[in-house]
Amino acid sequence: MTMEKNQNAGILMPQKTIGPYQVLSTKTVYRNPWITVREDQVIHPGGNQGIFGVIEMKAGSTVLALNSKSEVFLIKEFKYGIARESIELMSGGLDSAESAIDGAKRELKEELGLEADKWINLGVVDPFTTIVRSPNYMFLAIGIKEGQQNLEELEKLEIIKIPFTQAIDMVMRSEITHSASCTCILKAARYLKIA
Secondary structure, eight states, X not given: OOEEEOTTTOOEEEOEEETTEEEEEEEEEEEOSSEEEEEEEEEOTTSOEEEEEEEEEOOEEEXXXXXXXXXXXXXXXXXXXXXXXXXXXXXXXXOTTOOHHHHHHHHIIIXXXXXXXXXXXXXXXXXXXXXXXXXXXXXXXXXXXXXXXXXXXXXXXXXXXXXXXXXXXXXXXXXXXXXXXXXXXXXXXXXXXXX
């Protein structure tokens, strides 16, 4: 590993590579409990110097809960980032050292008051690969038992229960736009051989 002087801070930083990019320096420009924003000074594969901004968010889980009537449980909630209500599957961030399946089970119980007999892993999706690092793990939950929600103080959401085929149609009409919800619904449809 070679060392190079950081021109902004006047300190030596180890050089490393990320794929075909040589990283000259890295600095954190913003941090809160949910996200970290960093800026990397890089040399591109073609030899020119430039920057990359990367947002690192907590990893999360998304769950498609399907009952015995082939109904799916959706959530309608105002989302600050897009400044409008969004209809999506139950999704939530993972606590530190929590597995994706444990986080999915916890969030399903807290937000919807649901438990499931069977869990099927539908893989992972990266929401926006250019600048966001936030893997989202997707699950299909079957054999649903309904109970009581246990929402956090700041959460205000409406539960919508609709036929699964209607949820697929909502994805195709862009009425559901949350990327992990769209992917999870379509993967579950393929898994269940519905579409």
